[in-house]
Amino acid sequence: MIKTNNLMKKFRTNEVETTALNNVNLEINEGEFVAIMGPSGCGKSTLLNILGLLDNPSSGELFFYNERVDGYNERQRTNLRKENIGFVFQSFNLIEELTIYENVELPLLYMKVSSSERKRRVNETLDRMKIMHRAKHFPQQLSGGQQQRAAIARAVITNPKLILADEPTGNLDSTNGEEVMNLLTQLNETGTTIVMVTHSPSDADRSHRIIQLFDGHIVTENMRQKL
Amino acid sequence: MFKIFLNTVFRKLYLQKGYSLINILGLATGITCSLLILLWVEYELSFDSFHQNKSQIYSVYENQTYADGETFTVYATPAPLAANLKENIDEIDKATRISRTWGKLMLSTEGSTFVENSGLCVDPDFFKIFSFPVLLGNPNLVMPDERSIVITEKMSKRYFGEDNPLGKTISINTNLKYHVSAVLKDSPKNSSLYFDFLLPFNFIKENWGFNLNNWDSHAFLTIIQIKNNTYIPSLETKIKPYIKQNLKQSNTDLALQKFSDYHLHSINGNKLSPILYIRIFTLVAFIILLIACFNYMNLSTARSERRAREVAVRKVVGAHKRGLFALFMAESIFISLLAFGLAIVLVELLLPFFKELTQRDLTLKLSNPTLLLSFAAIVLFTGFVSGSYPALYLSSFKPIRILKGKLYRDSHLFRKLMVIIQFIISVALIICSSVIYRQLDFLQDKDVGYQKDNIIYIEMLDNFQKHYPKLKENLIKIPGVLKVTAANQMPINFTNSTSDISWKGKSKDAKDVLFQLSFVDYDFIETFEMEVLQGRAFSSKQGADSLKLVINEAAASVMNMKYTIGEKVKIWDYEGEVIGIVKNFNFNSLQVGVKPLLMLMSSDEFKYIAIKTSGDEQPIINKIRETWSKSFPKIPFSYRLLKDDFSYLYKAESRMSLVFISFTLIAIIISALGLFGLSSYIIEQKYKEMGIRKVFGAEFQNLLRSFLYRFLKWILLANLIAWPIAYFLMQWWLAGFAYRIHISWMEFLGAGLLSILIAFITVFYQSYKISTIAPIKAIRYE
């Protein structure tokens, strides 16, 4: 599904150049659940953003379903994203002025889905994420766990083939974290490919494979034995 | 300490280059415009204010009342009036008559001859009433006798070079000899009385044989100087019937106007007098300044919100409320002063162009600091208000709330309001300038009822009339010259009028009607292509046409003549016969309608030769010049184009409209800048939100739509408020014209669309910017 070839990412700020990714080669197959781990600042988020086309690599190649996409323009990227990829962030990134319902509905607005269909899908998804009772509330009024469930609802509402999650449990306590991980695992079991950045070994245990990053390099790729 | 302060201020300015530029430039532009306008206004108001006795100097003017109830208000008064008033009315200390020399005069010294037309004939009190500094001669006896001429410095140089001119002889029209008794400083540019030389008033009699004892001939300006502490209303009641006391049948009352009001205030109650324009422009100056200050406050308060975090941090590390307040204030005031400094530089740079535009000799005088000081005060105030919001607000709120990222919404209302006001003003200005422009354009192009194209005319010197027939004969031979005629005045501005007219059926006790009187040559009507409705024009083929009259429609209707050919009309003691009626044509400014007119033939009165050419004037004019100088080698040839003069009639208004439109443009630009800056700011605040929307599939058009919606609401509201304001203002202005356009709904629509366009461009630019960057940058944006 995803393949990268010598992916490089450099940041330049005020004469200081940081190499966030250095010759990253990896392949992710459809239906996989991959965890990316590594010390903070090693380039995990950068990698995830590039895989999700939220950022551009400095050099190297990126393939999505065997199609080269690193040269796409913003419009093509947007289209690819909205049809295939859902995002979950550590800091939720819900829009403050919109209710939970509206936040979840947002991706459908940009896909020209009819309003009755939107209503059906939003309600169904909120229900699945167990936050139906909070639909009319604003993000600030919710607990972290609820906000993250809302964010996951927003990510899955378009039925994406791939979900990219950047430390989805990073801001949550263990109970809420557990709940979020359960949801992701369920999604994976129904066929969604998941790539997740995490610091937590127990979260990583849910995955099929762990990619270890260090200073922009992939150091190891552990195939986990499925029990 | 101050250095640290400066450093932080400049670093902040640099870090927020875009805002700083818009903010400082906007304010500077606003100050520049309003300063320029006020310099001009101040100049106009300064007219005739250099006379030391200015509070005691008054012009006497006449209100003549006619049959139709119309009053005719003029500065022209009878020659005996001045001396009479001075002698008989206690409150009047001094008095002088003033008359322009009529037309061109030939002045000669021993060596050379000059043609002059800027002389005044005055009484000796002139020099005591007015303050024109005497450079040479006796300041207490400037014009000692009837044979004295007083000249200006400029004229002295021209006539006598570096020689002492005192006592030198100047002869006028060869027969009258004068000796120079004094040299005056050139009359200042802001003087209503402009002259190169001054002659004793008796020159009018000596040169033109004019009877200076006639109470019934209204021709001269009378200026009086009153004693200190005179109660003006009671003096006015004394003066009012003065002419009637001396001339039983007179229809004329007298009134007083302060001489310093001469330049700007019209005596006839015309509401479109120059002072109105001065007031409008003062208003425009303040509006522009207001817009600029609003902008400034708007942008800097917006910016200060971004600094909430800075404040919070400063507070956490222990800054005191009072210290923070002082810091914000100092910063804001400092930046506004920076803008002020820039504005002064801009004014200096733009002044030459502005002088050209206004045709006024303006200077940014630092020796007269009131204007600058009041501006500095306004700027300080702007800085203060802009600073006080963040200073008070930010320095008093709780740091923890900002660090948690809570934004404050109540300031948005204030800011929206200011943007709406700006747009109201801009939209109203757009509509007004469009209407003003169209009206003046309309006047320029209006069919005045005669042909003004391809007509050149030449002003005759005195006693030239006898040469005219021969000249006409020669001129008409020039190829390209179609018609040659002469008259006492050109149709551009008829000023010769009389009410001493009677006709069959005029009722005995009817009040007087004022008729314009024009003395014309054969071919006059044909040259100007006026339309003859009944009868015929003057014609040399019909034998002597003297004492024949051609009248206009207005005159025919006043005299109740429907089929009038052959009717007799008595003018003074002469009886004339009507031979034709011409269609009404405009012989005054189009602000006034058409008045009754009588035209008759009288070659003694001719003052102008008018020549109709076949087009492309220059080669033909060269031929005319040749013909002229062959016959009159001593008299310089000079001519005017009627069309130019016609434009000149509306020049004051044209110039005003040009200035008005330029400043409207600037006001609009400042408003647009303000909207641009503010919407950029608002959009920037929404960067993160837009980034998130992008992550989930929003494209350019989605972003554009959501922004447009936010701004369009304000713009529409501003339009709805601006339209009626502009409509009523312009209706009122147009009501002052006899011929006027009608306000078109297109103007409202246009202004609306323009304002939407401005908003659209801003929003388009910002949406486009976001839509092209990687969304992660927007999400991370702080």
Ligand SMILES: Nc1ncnc2c1ncn2[C@@H]1O[C@H](COP(=O)(O)OP(=O)(O)O)[C@@H](O)[C@H]1O
């Ligand atoms: N927008 C950016 N500008 C400059 N440097 C960045 C930017 N984003 C990330 N970096 C740098 O790239 C490196 C990798 O960052 P990141 O991918 O966020 O690490 P991780 O998610 O593994 O903690 C870090 O050194 C970080 O400072």
Ligand SMILES: [Mg+2]
């Ligand atoms: Mg990270």
